[in-house]
Amino acid sequence: MAKLLIANWKANPENLTEARRLARNTDSVRVVIAPPFPFLETVGNTIKKADLGSQDVFWSSGAYTGAVSVSQLKKLRVKYVIVGHSERRRHFNESNETVNRKLKAVIDAGMKVVLCVGEGPEYRRNLSGARTFVNHQLKSALKGASAKNLIVAYEPVWAIGTGSPDSPEHAAEMAAEIKNTVGRLSSQKDVPVLYGGSVTFRNAARFLSLPEISGALVGGASLDSREFRKIIRLVL
Ligand code: PEP
Numbered sequence: 696m697a698k699l700l701i702a703n704w705k706a707n708p709e710n711l712t713e714a715r716r717l718a719r720n721t722d723s724v725r726v727v728i729a730p731p732f733p734f735l736e737t738v739g740n741t742i743k744k745a746d747l748g749s750q751d752v753f754w755s756s757g758a759y760t761g762a763v764s765v766s767q768l769k770k771l772r773v774k775y776v777i778v779g780h781s782e783r784r785r786h787f788n789e790s791n792e793t794v795n796r797k798l799k800a801v802i803d804a805g806m807k808v809v810l811c812v813g814e815g816p817e818y819r820r821n822l823s824g825a826r827t828f829v830n831h832q833l834k835s836a837l838k839g840a841s842a843k844n845l846i847v848a849y850e851p852v853w854a855i856g857t858g859s860p861d862s863p864e865h866a867a868e869m870a871a872e873i874k875n876t877v878g879r880l881s882s883q884k885d886v887p888v889l890y891g892g893s894v895t896f897r898n899a900a901r902f903l904s905l906p907e908i909s910g911a912l913v914g915g916a917s918l919d920s921r922e923f924r925k926i927i928r929l930v931l
Contacts, residue, residue, distance in 0.1 A: 698903050698930040699910035701727040701748060701809060701848070701889065702917030703777065704734075715741050720920035725910075725930045727775045728917075732763055735771050748775035748809070751783060754800035765804040776801045777809045777912075779836060781852045791835030799840050806844065809912070810836050811891070812873070813850040825851070825869065830876050842881030847873050847888045848912040854892025856914060863901045863908075866890045870907035896925040903929050 702721060708714055714734040718741040721728065729748035730738045739747045753762035768776060778801065779794035794810070801808040812832040818824040829849070837845075849869050854861050861869075870888040877886040890902045891912030902908050910930065917923045 699725055701912045703914045704730045706731055707918050718742050721923050723927045739772050746774045749773045750777050752776050752797055754796045765800045769804055775807045775809055779811045794836045795838050798836050809846045809848050811848045811850050813852050816853040819853050826872050833876050837880050842883045845886055847886055848891050849888055850891035858893050860893040860898050867905045867907045896922055899926045900929055
C-alpha cells in the first residue's frame with residue numbers, strides 16, 4: 696500500500712511568501728500539507744499534487760470567537776483534518792471529550808480525520824502502560840463515532856520535536872495494538888496508522904518500511920524543503 700506523509704507546519708512559516716515557496720517546493724502526490732489557518736487558501740491554490748490538511752478544527756460554526764469550522768475548511772478544499780495533536784491537548788487543554796466532538800464533526804462532514812494519540816514520558820519504557828494509555832485515548836475519541844475515513848497518527852509525546860524518535864520496533868508494536876483496538880471498537884478492520892515524532896531523512900526509511908506503519912506525520916523536517924523532498928522520495 697502506498698505510504699502517506701503529512702507535513703504539520705505548526706505555527707510556521709512567518710509569512711505568506713515563505714508558505715507559498717515551501718508549498719511549491721514540497722508539492723507531491725502522497726503528501727498532505729497542513730499549514731496554519733492564515734495560509735490555507737494560498738497553499739491550497741499553490742499545490743497541484745499534494746492534498747490540503749488542517750491542523751485543527753472546531754465542531755460548530757457561529758458564536759465561537761477564534762474558532763474555524765468544519766464547513767469553512769471544506770470550502771477551502773481541505774481533505775484531511777488533524778485532531779487531538781498532543782500540542783493541542785497540552786497547550787490548549789483539549790480533553791478527550793473535545794477530541795471526540797471534533798473527530799465526529801470531521802467524519803460527519805465527509806473529510807478524513809487524522810487522530811493523534813500517544814503516551815507521555817512516564818510510559819516511555821513501559822509498553823503495557825503505553826498500550827493502556829493509548830487505548831483509552833482511542834476509546835474516548837471514537838465514542839459514538841463511525842471511524843469512517845479515520846487515520847490514526849501514533850505520536851509518543853516524548854518523541855515530538857525532541858530529536859529522539861521512537862524505536863521502529865516499539866512504533867510497530869503500538870501500531871499493531873492501535874489497529875486491534877480500532878477494529879474492536881468499530882467496523883474499520885485495518886485502520887492506517889502513521890508514525891510521528893522526530894522523523895527526519897536519516898530515520899524515515901526505517902519507519903516507512905514497516906508493514907504496520909502507513910506513513911509519517913512530520914513536523915520540523917517538513918519545514919526544510921530539501922530534507923522533506925528526500926523523505927518524499929522514499930514514498931514515491
Ligand atoms: C508533529 O508535529 O506531530 C511532529 C511529530 O513533530 P516533529 O516531527 O517535529 O517531531
